[in-house]
Amino acid sequence: MKQAEAEASQASFSPKRHIIQTASLTLSVENIDEKVNALSSLVEGYGGYVKSNNRYTEKRANLNIKIPSSKLDIFITEISNLGKVTSNSTSSRDVTDQVIDIDARMKNLIVLRARYRELLGKANTVKEVVSIEKELSKIQTEIDTIEGRRKSLLDQVAMSSVNVTFEQKTIYGPLGYIGKGLMWAIGKLFVIK
Structure with missing residues (x-):
């Protein structure tokens, strides 16, 4: 009985973890515009939003997305189906102590x-x-600043940031394949592995 009480007491002292999750994916695709539109629809379906959409060139686009953290893993799996994943990274940061x-x-x-x-x-x-009101003003300013910081942290915990980059696949012509093969062969003359 005492062990159960100790475990219950310990559980009541362990705080809810506050984790900020981020992810980054780069996908090679044939049609960037088509995939950007598909991703935008996918984001809406998951209750997220596109924070920024930057088109650098005809061959590269980058989107910064906010998605509910509880849906991040499934969302990343769905994004992976939009093209060939050339890079993928995720990270998390525990901000429980800060909260x-x-x-x-x-x-x-x-x-x-x-x-x-x-x-x-x-x-x-x-x-x-006047003296007391001056101190009250300082305290209220500090309370407002701290509340803003807390809200910002909890917003980052609730909505994960996902950075998605689409790169246009290079489509080689007949001479391009010959050139690519030739470069591979020359490279193997110098380095085997």
Whole structure:
């Protein structure tokens, strides 16, 4: 019985993990415009949005996408079906400690603000009122800044960032294949592996 209580107590102290996930994929495709449109539709279906869409040349386009983190793995699998994946990377960053620190600072600042408000009600002179209001303004500014930071972190946790680059496949003509084969053969004269 004591072991179950200890485990329950320990579980109540372990915070919910806050993980920011990012992914990056490069795909070789035959028709970039067609794949960009397909990806845009796919993003909407997953409840995400295209944050930026940059077309560098006729042969290269880059999209930065925000997608719900809970759907990231399935989304990446679906994107992989749009072309030949030439590079793929994912990363995650745990920001749980930052969120816990922000929450603790917020609680302390809210208590401090309440104390200053009490003091404001007890102030007897204009000088005291001005001094207390100045401190209240500083505290409120800090609370607003911290709330903004917390919201930003939680937004990044909720919506993963996916960077997708489409590159146009090179289609060789008959002489291109000969040239490519010739370059391969010359390269093998110098390096075997």
